[in-house]
Amino acid sequence: MINTKIYKAVYSLSEKLMAAAEQENRELFDSLYAELEAICIENENTAKDHPEQWETLADFTEELEDAVVIYEKALVKAKEANSKDHMSSIAFSMAKVKIDLGQTVDAIKNLKEAKISANKIEDNELKAEIDDLLEELS
Numbered sequence: 001m002i003n004t005k006i007y008k009a010v011y012s013l014s015e016k017l018m019a020a021a022e023q024e025n026r027e028l029f030d031s032l033y034a035e036l037e038a039i040c041i042e043n044e045n046t047a048k049d050h051p052e053q054w055e056t057l058a059d060f061t062e063e064l065e066d067a068v069v070i071y072e073k074a075l076v077k078a079k080e081a082n083s084k085d086h087m088s089s090i091a092f093s094m095a096k097v098k099i100d101l102g103q104t105v106d107a108i109k110n111l112k113e114a115k116i117s118a119n120k121i122e123d124n125e126l127k128a129e130i131d132d133l134l135e136e137l138s
Helices: 004-022 026-043 051-059 064-081 084-100 104-118 124-137
Strands: none
Touching (some): 004 026, 026 051, 051 064, 051 084, 064 084, 084 124, 104 124
């Protein structure tokens, strides 16, 4: 379970990051991204470490190769916590980035992993998105 204070901080930062991106405010975006990254680093390998903060950081990482590395870290943490919701959403997001990088074979592997994790979750919309993308690539 993610610490409430951290969850609120990460959620608030993600909303502000989206707004900064929409306004094309590079300076603000970079500053907010640095704040989010600091939270992740500060909590890494502590009781407050959680896959959600890493997944959020990866979501806002503009260099696709860097995003994949962060998603991989988030996925390891989700597996350690046996969090099926996070395992499926992280693997799905990572697959979308790998498609953008032209790594279709790896993307399909991630989607298959996401589909397995998603068997045990209630998010039917995510399940459908995983199935649709997997079908599109196969």
